[in-house]
Amino acid sequence: MNNSASEQKWKWWPLLPLYPYGRRRTIFRELVPNQIWSFEQLQGIYYVAVPVRLLVIRVKNELMIINPLPPTSELLKEIDLLQKKIGPVKTIVLPTASGLEHKIGLPALARAFPNAKIWLCPGQWSFPFQLPFDWLGIPSNRTNILLADGFPHGDDCEWISLGPIDIGLARFQEISCFHKPTKSLLVTDALVGIEATPPELFNLDPTPLLFHSREKGSEELIDSPIARRKGWLRLVLFASYLKPEKLEIPKIKEILENSFKPKMRNKRSHFGIYPFAWQEGWDLSAKKLVGEKTPLIQIAPVIERLVFPRGKKAFISWLNKIESLKGISFLISAHYSGKVRFTTNEIRALKVKIDNSNWEKTQGDFKFLSWFDQKLLNFGIVPKNPLKKFSD
Numbered sequence: 001m002n003n004s005a006s007e008q009k010w011k012w013w014p015l016l017p018l019y020p021y022g023r024r025r026t027i028f029r030e031l032v033p034n035q036i037w038s039f040e041q042l043q044g045i046y047y048v049a050v051p052v053r054l055l056v057i058r059v060k061n062e063l064m065i066i067n068p069l070p071p072t073s074e075l076l077k078e079i080d081l082l083q084k085k086i087g088p089v090k091t092i093v094l095p096t097a098s099g100l101e102h103k104i105g106l107p108a109l110a111r112a113f114p115n116a117k118i119w120l121c122p123g124q125w126s127f128p129f130q131l132p133f134d135w136l137g138i139p140s141n142r143t144n145i146l147l148a149d150g151f152p153h154g155d156d157c158e159w160i161s162l163g164p165i166d167i168g169l170a171r172f173q174e175i176s177c178f179h180k181p182t183k184s185l186l187v188t189d190a191l192v193g194i195e196a197t198p199p200e201l202f203n204l205d206p207t208p209l210l211f212h213s214r215e216k217g218s219e220e221l222i223d224s225p226i227a228r229r230k231g232w233l234r235l236v237l238f239a240s241y242l243k244p245e246k247l248e249i250p251k252i253k254e255i256l257e258n259s260f261k262p263k264m265r266n267k268r269s270h271f272g273i274y275p276f277a278w279q280e281g282w283d284l285s286a287k288k289l290v291g292e293k294t295p296l297i298q299i300a301p302v303i304e305r306l307v308f309p310r311g312k313k314a315f316i317s318w319l320n321k322i323e324s325l326k327g328i329s330f331l332i333s334a335h336y337s338g339k340v341r342f343t344t345n346e347i348r349a350l351k352v353k354i355d356n357s358n359w360e361k362t363q364g365d366f367k368f369l370s371w372f373d374q375k376l377l378n379f380g381i382v383p384k385n386p387l388k389k390f391s392d
Ligand SMILES: [Fe+2]
Pocket: 099, 101, 102, 188, 189, 334, 335
């Protein structure tokens, strides 16, 4: 293993076996000079990988981490440089109750910063049993619960809860942070900004983009800017709708006919197995999700359709609170694009878009998510009124 590979090693990957498994490359960027830094890694299934972000925020002469990620030596080395420049990491915040991809790195991150206080979104759950924090590797003697125990750094940060929403087996909730010195709203899954060009993170290894840019399994993975962009748009469609309208699954016979061709007999090409057939018009669907010049701000369709179908009121109430934040200027989300312009103008435009469209969409690209939601509802896995449980 060369030096960078050993620094990118994540030995706990079997706990949540997501691509790229045991090797997590990290991209480090300064989002707001001297104030906010972003660390991005890829996470996904079957090469459907999107960036997941950890933020380091300067709070006076110390640092706060929001949204943990697997702390590889590469990632810790960069944070250490920030500690030398600004001050120690004294706070780690996990602001979501449901997003597993944000939780999985917390125990190792907590061990890496033994003097940091940990703040958790209320309603943390473990599956299949509810286990005590210490059993999950979260040290209870330095752990606080947001809302119940107050909030960290009240001078610099305003914390706004989205939810809780009862999603049957668990709850959805996230506590967004408005960082006043930079006028930035830091969210986890509530909103994302997506752009048409693939994120920089794929420059380290464009394989997921090239894999999905093809039409069948016998095609080689050939790198070009057009293939990368095409692959990216398809990844966005997968991540947004799980099964987009213009995607069909070919018959097994057809898949096998195109598999195991001489040049494709390798792990990187999944041995030529490619169970997808994109239909004409897929690119028009993708273009509705991405911004050409600037990232398109939106509620991720999978969240909108599976978390909020009967919880519009909770989302709008959160958005109204966000709109009233004095001087709000930027959105920094834990997925997709980093810093995106987000003033009251963008917030109002989003509200108009929500008002003018059907909230519980059932057709087109939303067909599969809608079917899935209906199944969960029919089996009694999700409640008819997700706000009732927490209304008192
Ligand atoms: Fe997430």
